[in-house]
Amino acid sequence: MEGMLAMSDINCIKFLRNHKSHSINRIAKNLDLNWRTVKKYADSAQLPSETIRPKRGMMYGTKWGEMVEDWLTEDQMLQKKLRRTNKKIYETLVANGFEGSYRTVCNFIKSWHMTSEEENDTRHERLQHPPGEAQVDFGTMEVVKDSHAVDVKCLVMSLPFSNRTAAVALPAENQECFLTGLKMLFEEIGGVPQQLRIDNLPAAVIQPRTTREEAIYTDAFLQFMAHYGFQVQSCNPYSGNEKGSVENKVGYVRYNFLVP
Known part of the structure; x- marks a missing residue:
């Protein structure tokens, strides 16, 4: 497994190398990574910076996106049958002067839910028990x-x-x-x-x-x-x-x- 690693993996490699004094071979075996990849990050003084690409579109960085995010956040506190549908959200936006398409709104809602699920997953740790x-x-x-x-x-x-x-x-x-x-x-x-x-x-x-x-x-x-x-x-x-x-x-x- 070569190429760019996530920062969490890089931090793990650095921790095992610097604080636990693990060998490159041991880290590579435990993390199931290529030896050269581990060597690259374990003994390098420089850490690669993560590139965050800004999302573009009329729903991002505008009042429309903020309005939808507020509604979706509010709806999370309600039972599913009481939450706004995508169609209802779109109709409310149009009533307030929104000129975008229904698909644009649906794609934004889908992206918001995916991001929300990823954030929730980080709050729950995997119940894996390694040696030691x-x-x-x-x-x-x-x-x-x-x-x-x-x-x-x-x-x-x-x-x-x-x-x-x-x-x-x-x-x-x-x-x-x-x-x-x-x-x-x-x-x-x-x-x-x-x-x-x-x-x-x-x-x-x-x-x-x-x-x-x-x-x-x-x-x-x-x-x-x-x-x-x-x-x-x-x-x-x-x-x-x-x-x-x-x-x-x-x-x-x-x-x-x-x-x-």
């Missing part, structure tokens, strides 16, 4: 202590690529227990994952991730992350399925090892 990725989460387990059933917290780590699981019982879900538990899990699996996916755990997250802003982490967790050299990725809001592997493993640990 781990997920962690707390679970509440019931155990017997002194003839009484009591709840304990269990920090569970899942490695989806290899389907491996590790868990450690802790007295609480606070920051000290969380960091201590991570250290114990690293020792259990015999290494440190390259990337750690977490939910909005109060022990590590000050401000949860939103659709517009990244999560803000505690200073202690950032220092811990820098010390062990892994990257962290918080889940999108209302997207618990992004860490479905560890949630399943929490249940597996509970029902197979910690049933009173």
